[in-house]
Amino acid sequence: MGSYKPKYKARLRKKEKIANDTMAFYWEKPENFTFKAGQYCDMTLIKPKMTDEEEKERALSVASAPYEENIMTATRMSDSTFKQVLKDFEVGTEVKFDEPRGEFTLHTRETTPAVFIIGGIGITPVRSIIAQATHDQLPHKLTLLYANKTPEDAAFMTDLKGFAEKNPNFSFVPVMTHANPSGWSGESGLIDADMIKRYVSDSSAPIYYLCGPPGMVKDMRKILMEIGADEDNIRAEEFKGY
Structure with a gap:
């Protein structure tokens, strides 16, 4: 999943707990950022306070819908370096998103449930x-x-x-x-x-x-x-x- 170069920068607007050990993060939607409902993209941390290069990037589904104002991601929190850094983000912190992708999207045939x-x-x-x-x-x-x-x-x-x-x-x-x-x-x-x-x-x-x-x-x-x-x-x- 790491062969795509990040293309969009986005700032954190809000974060909140939405269930046990689960947080949602709301990012301002960059201009020209388009996706289909159900797709995911790699999110890369910018200059994180960590030494593990492998922990700078994660593939995250976009939990918001294309019509909604923000990009919203949500994750179960754990003691992984990536998630601990994410948890401590302050509003305004910037990350990079790559081009959304994935085929886990709603089929087009309306008569098929x-x-x-x-x-x-x-x-x-x-x-x-x-x-x-x-x-x-x-x-x-x-x-x-x-x-x-x-x-x-x-x-x-x-x-x-x-x-x-x-x-x-x-x-x-x-x-x-x-x-x-x-x-x-x-x-x-x-x-x-x-x-x-x-x-x-x-x-x-x-x-x-x-x-x-x-x-x-x-x-x-x-x-x-x-x-x-x-x-x-x-x-x-x-x-x-x-």
Whole structure:
């Protein structure tokens, strides 16, 4: 991913905690910075206070939609050098972005439904896709099964509920994997074939989008094949180390 030279500079406008150990960063959008909902780009730190050259650059999904004012990225925080530097950024700090890329974008065929099966911070590109589809009033039928340990771990819950209220074609199914989190009345436990079939009437019809930890992506792909999904209709991105 490091063969692209950064092309755009952007300043930090705001940062905030959006879930347990999860932060969002809002960057001013450089002139001529264009992308498709669901794409990612490399972000490079400028003169960071670190010695590890490998830790200056990370590929990050753009969590904001193209119509939104800022570029928003979100990440699970960890003790990695890159994330610790990012966490301490002050408003006005500048970074570099390269040209956005990636094929994890909404298909164009409006009559084919989309089903997103997402784990944790894998929600970042999907938030962008759902936001843009809602803004553009696309006719695609969209279903999102979004798995987290507890509600406190789930990023963008308010946004996603808001999109579901505005978009009659979008069904939002949050899933908590820890059994019976306190006060939780929605779906709980691991996403399995039975759960998918409760929300997807014809499992062979949709294009599926999988994003999350590698183990989850692998398991979901296997389950989808077992319930009759077309392998050519499964698109996946793995979020390693997040």
